[in-house]
Amino acid sequence: MINPFRYFNSSPEVIRLTVMMYIRYPLSLRQVEDLLSERGIDIC
Template sequence: MRTAKDPLYRRHRFPPEVISYAVWLYFRFPLSLRMVEEMLAARGIGVTYETVRQWGRKFGKPFSDRIRQRAPARGDKWHLDEVVISIAGEQHWLWRAVDQNGFVLDVLIQRRRDARCAAAHEEALEIRRHAAARYDHG
């Protein structure tokens, strides 16, 4: 993300590559600070979770912005899928809304299946889709 000559990295004990890797791990994947600490320790880098937290506060904004920019665009067509599943011996209905690219837009689990539930789920998706389109196009 940034070069070693960047003044932002001055006066840090670790090289910019280590800092960038730790911050990228934390923001890119659903990892806790302690998990990032363990992953770095597995590579022979002794960093505490508190250090990772401080790096995240200082360097995290550009990383999170860049990760969000790379997120795939949501499709304008979507499909609602319904599956019966068993949870603790009881029948439940799993509803998934998926766009044409396979991106999961929403997931809903219900104990009962009726038209009112499906319509409410579909209406919520339409509201989200229209709101997203409004923010995407200005």
């Protein structure tokens, strides 16, 4: 099975958390980025 995260620099856990927040809550990507930065996760 091919790893779906092979082209990303972030860990799979961070990617899953970001996608979950974006889908679960009515947030923009900028708001998700702000929430992650408050948790100390830098995705840029």
